[in-house]
Amino acid sequence: MKARYTALIDSNRGVIRGATVLDLASHDGRFSFAALEAEAEHVVGVEYEVGLAEKAVQNLQHYGVEPHRYDFVVGDLFAYLDRPKPCDVVFSFGILYHTTEHMRLLSRIAELLPRHLIIDTNVSRRESSVIELRNPLTGYPPKLGGELEAYPTTAALDAMLSSFGWSYTYFNWEASGLTSHSEMQDYSAGRRVSVVVDCMKPSISIAEQQAAVEAVRSRRHDHRSQWPTIKDVAAEYAITPPMLRTLLRRADRVEQEPHPEGPLDTG
């Protein structure tokens, strides 16, 4: 935990300081607390195990953190992401491989327009950009009829993150000197990675983003699917289709309920 704290929180103090943070799968509040200690302004933790969410509140109370600086929401993270509060930084620690819906999760995060997303996840060591289905208890191959989790390879993670137009940096566990303990072998063997994603670098100006959104809305498309139009317009504006879909959903949301951040900042 101390090594993970160093890699995920201490090395990212500049990103976390003053930020509103969404801690997905917040467990007992361990990283929410660490973020607040690293001077995050506010943290929302989302955790579907009631006992863990309660423990998180107890932990923060125990350490004397002012209650107005945190909220712990009990529930499924996808349900939360349907009606999220805006935030600057998203933590996805120990959760990406638990879902089989990586792109759905990343799309929901993209719509929040965070500045940064920090990911800590198990990965598959297979070749190329594939997602390995596993059973949480028995691993690979997954037991038929059993529960599934899904480990992306780093190449698959690269493909998914870059499809949103995001840039990212992997934490260098090998060079960090933090992997000497046997518990850290997953990181030293490349079975687990930590990534800081910069989500705020759209390659086009705000005016172009708005024009691209309007272009999709104004073009006639089959009422069953907007996706072919999104792909055509994305190609014209030299952005990725997932990024344009994010801009559209974002614009729809802003029109329904005004958002303090306004359009994407290209700064």
Ligand SMILES: C[S@@+](CC[C@H](N)C(=O)[O-])C[C@H]1O[C@@H](n2cnc3c(N)ncnc32)[C@H](O)[C@@H]1O
């Ligand atoms: C491996 S633990 C990671 C905890 C912590 N984030 C960390 O990195 O140490 C995964 C946590 O995610 C929670 N969880 C799993 N699926 C979830 C979901 N769909 N919605 C909310 N919480 C979930 C589990 O209850 C558990 O607390």
